[in-house]
Amino acid sequence: MDELELLKKDWQSREQKLPKLSYEDIYKMLLKKSSSIVKWIFYISIGEIILWTLLSIILPQISENFSISTTINDELGLHNILIVANTINYIIFIGFIYIFYRNHRLIKVTDSLKELMKNILKTRKAVKYFVIYNVGANALFMLSMNIYYYFNKDELFKVISQNYEGLEAVSKESFSSVFFISQLVVGLLFIGFILVFYRIIYGILLKRLQRNYKELKKIEM
Numbered sequence: 207m208d209e210l211e212l213l214k215k216d217w218q219s220r221e222q223k224l225p226k227l228s229y230e231d232i233y234k235m236l237l238k239k240s241s242s243i244v245k246w247i248f249y250i251s252i253g254e255i256i257l258w259t260l261l262s263i264i265l266p267q268i269s270e271n272f273s274i275s276t277t278i279n280d281e282l283g284l285h286n287i288l289i290v291a292n293t294i295n296y297i298i299f300i301g302f303i304y305i306f307y308r309n310h311r312l313i314k315v316t317d318s319l320k321e322l323m324k325n326i327l328k329t330r331k332a333v334k335y336f337v338i339y340n341v342g343a344n345a346l347f348m349l350s351m352n353i354y355y356y357f358n359k360d361e362l363f364k365v366i367s368q369n370y371e372g373l374e375a376v377s378k379e380s381f382s383s384v385f386f387i388s389q390l391v392v393g394l395l396f397i398g399f400i401l402v403f404y405r406i407i408y409g410i411l412l413k414r415l416q417r418n419y420k421e422l423k424k425i426e427m
Protein backbone atom coordinates (compact mmCIF):
# COMPACT_ATOMS: atom_id res chain seq x y z
CA MET A 207 0.00 0.00 0.00
CA ASP A 208 1.49 3.34 -1.04
CA GLU A 209 1.88 6.41 1.14
CA LEU A 210 -1.11 8.28 -0.42
CA GLU A 211 -3.53 5.48 0.44
CA LEU A 212 -2.29 5.42 4.03
CA LEU A 213 -2.88 9.16 4.33
CA LYS A 214 -6.40 8.79 2.92
CA LYS A 215 -7.28 6.04 5.40
CA ASP A 216 -5.87 8.08 8.28
CA TRP A 217 -7.93 11.13 7.24
CA GLN A 218 -11.13 9.09 6.89
CA SER A 219 -10.69 7.58 10.35
CA ARG A 220 -10.20 11.04 11.83
CA GLU A 221 -13.22 12.42 9.99
CA GLN A 222 -15.43 9.71 11.44
CA LYS A 223 -14.37 10.64 14.96
CA LEU A 224 -15.22 14.33 14.48
CA PRO A 225 -18.78 15.38 15.49
CA LYS A 226 -20.97 16.13 12.50
CA LEU A 227 -23.12 19.23 12.95
CA SER A 228 -26.43 19.41 11.17
CA TYR A 229 -28.03 22.56 9.73
CA GLU A 230 -30.26 22.72 12.80
CA ASP A 231 -27.31 22.42 15.22
CA ILE A 232 -25.42 25.28 13.52
CA TYR A 233 -28.58 27.41 13.43
CA LYS A 234 -29.18 26.87 17.16
CA MET A 235 -25.59 27.82 17.97
CA LEU A 236 -25.79 31.03 15.94
CA LEU A 237 -29.20 31.82 17.44
CA LYS A 238 -27.84 31.42 20.96
CA LYS A 239 -24.74 33.51 20.24
CA SER A 240 -26.76 36.30 18.56
CA SER A 241 -29.28 36.38 21.41
CA SER A 242 -26.45 36.66 23.94
CA ILE A 243 -24.83 39.57 22.04
CA VAL A 244 -28.10 41.52 21.83
CA LYS A 245 -28.71 40.85 25.53
CA TRP A 246 -25.33 42.41 26.33
CA ILE A 247 -26.18 45.45 24.19
CA PHE A 248 -29.39 45.79 26.22
CA TYR A 249 -27.52 45.49 29.56
CA ILE A 250 -24.81 47.97 28.52
CA SER A 251 -27.40 50.57 27.45
CA ILE A 252 -29.12 50.23 30.85
CA GLY A 253 -25.75 50.58 32.59
CA GLU A 254 -25.05 53.68 30.55
CA ILE A 255 -28.27 55.45 31.51
CA ILE A 256 -27.64 54.55 35.19
CA LEU A 257 -24.11 55.98 34.92
CA TRP A 258 -25.27 59.29 33.44
CA THR A 259 -28.05 59.55 36.01
CA LEU A 260 -25.57 59.04 38.86
CA LEU A 261 -23.22 61.62 37.34
CA SER A 262 -26.06 64.13 37.04
CA ILE A 263 -26.83 63.64 40.76
CA ILE A 264 -23.28 63.44 42.13
CA LEU A 265 -21.53 65.79 39.70
CA PRO A 266 -24.11 68.16 38.21
CA GLN A 267 -21.38 70.36 36.75
CA ILE A 268 -20.39 67.48 34.45
CA SER A 269 -23.90 66.78 33.22
CA GLU A 270 -24.63 70.47 32.70
CA ASN A 271 -21.54 71.47 30.76
CA PHE A 272 -18.54 70.73 32.88
CA SER A 273 -17.11 73.88 34.51
CA ILE A 274 -20.48 75.64 34.79
CA SER A 275 -22.32 74.77 37.99
CA THR A 276 -26.07 74.27 38.33
CA THR A 277 -26.41 77.51 40.30
CA ILE A 278 -24.73 79.57 37.57
CA ASN A 279 -26.85 78.01 34.83
CA ASP A 280 -29.96 78.76 36.91
CA GLU A 281 -28.89 82.39 37.29
CA LEU A 282 -28.39 82.61 33.52
CA GLY A 283 -32.00 81.51 32.99
CA LEU A 284 -31.18 77.98 31.76
CA HIS A 285 -32.93 75.97 34.49
CA ASN A 286 -36.13 75.15 32.56
CA ILE A 287 -34.29 74.68 29.26
CA LEU A 288 -31.94 72.12 30.82
CA ILE A 289 -34.82 70.24 32.44
CA VAL A 290 -36.62 69.99 29.07
CA ALA A 291 -33.41 68.94 27.25
CA ASN A 292 -32.59 66.26 29.85
CA THR A 293 -36.18 64.97 29.84
CA ILE A 294 -36.20 64.62 26.03
CA ASN A 295 -32.80 62.90 26.16
CA TYR A 296 -33.98 60.37 28.77
CA ILE A 297 -37.15 59.63 26.81
CA ILE A 298 -35.14 58.91 23.64
CA PHE A 299 -32.61 56.87 25.63
CA ILE A 300 -35.39 54.75 27.17
CA GLY A 301 -36.84 54.32 23.68
CA PHE A 302 -33.57 52.82 22.46
CA ILE A 303 -33.39 50.54 25.49
CA TYR A 304 -36.88 49.27 24.66
CA ILE A 305 -35.80 48.62 21.05
CA PHE A 306 -32.76 46.63 22.24
CA TYR A 307 -34.96 44.63 24.63
CA ARG A 308 -37.50 43.93 21.88
CA ASN A 309 -34.76 42.84 19.47
CA HIS A 310 -33.38 40.49 22.11
CA ARG A 311 -36.81 38.93 22.61
CA LEU A 312 -37.37 38.60 18.85
CA ILE A 313 -34.02 36.91 18.26
CA LYS A 314 -34.52 34.60 21.23
CA VAL A 315 -37.85 33.22 20.00
CA THR A 316 -37.34 33.28 16.22
CA ASP A 317 -37.49 29.91 14.45
CA SER A 318 -36.83 31.08 10.89
CA LEU A 319 -33.42 31.66 9.30
CA LYS A 320 -34.61 34.67 7.32
CA GLU A 321 -36.27 36.20 10.38
CA LEU A 322 -33.10 35.75 12.43
CA MET A 323 -31.00 37.44 9.73
CA LYS A 324 -33.55 40.26 9.51
CA ASN A 325 -33.51 40.77 13.30
CA ILE A 326 -29.70 40.83 13.38
CA LEU A 327 -29.72 43.58 10.73
CA LYS A 328 -32.36 45.49 12.73
CA THR A 329 -30.21 45.32 15.86
CA ARG A 330 -27.08 46.50 14.02
CA LYS A 331 -29.01 49.46 12.58
CA ALA A 332 -30.50 50.33 15.98
CA VAL A 333 -27.06 50.32 17.64
CA LYS A 334 -25.62 52.54 14.89
CA TYR A 335 -28.49 55.02 15.26
CA PHE A 336 -28.03 54.90 19.05
CA VAL A 337 -24.32 55.79 18.74
CA ILE A 338 -25.01 58.53 16.17
CA TYR A 339 -27.72 59.99 18.40
CA ASN A 340 -25.58 60.00 21.56
CA VAL A 341 -22.53 61.55 19.91
CA GLY A 342 -24.61 64.03 17.90
CA ALA A 343 -26.84 65.00 20.83
CA ASN A 344 -23.87 65.63 23.14
CA ALA A 345 -22.03 67.66 20.48
CA LEU A 346 -25.16 69.70 19.68
CA PHE A 347 -25.92 70.24 23.38
CA MET A 348 -22.42 71.58 24.13
CA LEU A 349 -22.39 73.71 20.98
CA SER A 350 -25.82 75.21 21.80
CA MET A 351 -24.81 75.93 25.40
CA ASN A 352 -21.62 77.69 24.34
CA ILE A 353 -23.45 79.73 21.70
CA TYR A 354 -25.84 80.83 24.45
CA TYR A 355 -22.88 81.68 26.72
CA TYR A 356 -21.22 83.64 23.92
CA PHE A 357 -24.26 85.83 23.28
CA ASN A 358 -24.63 86.32 27.05
CA LYS A 359 -20.93 86.57 27.89
CA ASP A 360 -21.30 89.83 29.85
CA GLU A 361 -23.94 88.26 32.09
CA LEU A 362 -21.86 85.07 32.26
CA PHE A 363 -18.79 87.01 33.43
CA LYS A 364 -20.85 88.89 35.99
CA VAL A 365 -22.47 85.73 37.44
CA ILE A 366 -19.22 83.72 37.55
CA SER A 367 -17.22 86.58 39.11
CA GLN A 368 -19.87 86.81 41.84
CA ASN A 369 -19.60 83.08 42.57
CA TYR A 370 -15.81 82.72 42.36
CA GLU A 371 -13.40 84.96 44.24
CA GLY A 372 -10.48 86.57 42.44
CA LEU A 373 -12.17 86.95 39.04
CA GLU A 374 -13.00 90.61 39.61
CA ALA A 375 -9.43 91.54 38.65
CA VAL A 376 -9.61 89.62 35.34
CA SER A 377 -10.73 91.50 32.23
CA LYS A 378 -13.82 90.34 30.34
CA GLU A 379 -11.76 89.72 27.19
CA SER A 380 -9.23 87.50 29.00
CA PHE A 381 -11.99 85.64 30.78
CA SER A 382 -13.89 85.02 27.51
CA SER A 383 -10.76 83.75 25.72
CA VAL A 384 -9.79 81.32 28.50
CA PHE A 385 -13.38 80.23 29.10
CA PHE A 386 -14.29 79.38 25.50
CA ILE A 387 -10.94 77.75 24.71
CA SER A 388 -11.27 75.55 27.81
CA GLN A 389 -14.87 74.72 26.84
CA LEU A 390 -13.70 73.71 23.35
CA VAL A 391 -10.85 71.53 24.65
CA VAL A 392 -12.97 69.79 27.29
CA GLY A 393 -15.83 69.34 24.82
CA LEU A 394 -13.57 67.72 22.20
CA LEU A 395 -12.02 65.43 24.83
CA PHE A 396 -15.48 64.39 26.03
CA ILE A 397 -16.74 63.66 22.50
CA GLY A 398 -13.51 61.78 21.80
CA PHE A 399 -14.00 59.69 24.94
CA ILE A 400 -17.57 58.79 23.91
CA LEU A 401 -16.42 57.81 20.40
CA VAL A 402 -13.63 55.58 21.76
CA PHE A 403 -16.00 54.01 24.30
CA TYR A 404 -18.62 53.19 21.66
CA ARG A 405 -15.96 52.03 19.20
CA ILE A 406 -14.57 49.55 21.71
CA ILE A 407 -17.75 48.32 23.43
CA TYR A 408 -20.43 48.42 20.74
CA GLY A 409 -17.89 47.93 17.94
CA ILE A 410 -16.85 44.52 19.29
CA LEU A 411 -20.47 43.42 19.73
CA LEU A 412 -21.46 44.61 16.25
CA LYS A 413 -18.52 42.74 14.67
CA ARG A 414 -19.67 39.55 16.36
CA LEU A 415 -23.22 40.08 15.11
CA GLN A 416 -21.87 40.70 11.61
CA ARG A 417 -19.86 37.47 11.81
CA ASN A 418 -23.01 35.55 12.83
CA TYR A 419 -24.92 37.15 9.97
CA LYS A 420 -22.28 35.99 7.45
CA GLU A 421 -22.41 32.47 8.85
CA LEU A 422 -26.21 32.46 8.48
CA LYS A 423 -25.88 33.60 4.88
CA LYS A 424 -23.61 30.64 4.20
CA ILE A 425 -26.25 28.29 5.63
CA GLU A 426 -28.94 29.93 3.49
CA MET A 427 -26.87 29.32 0.36
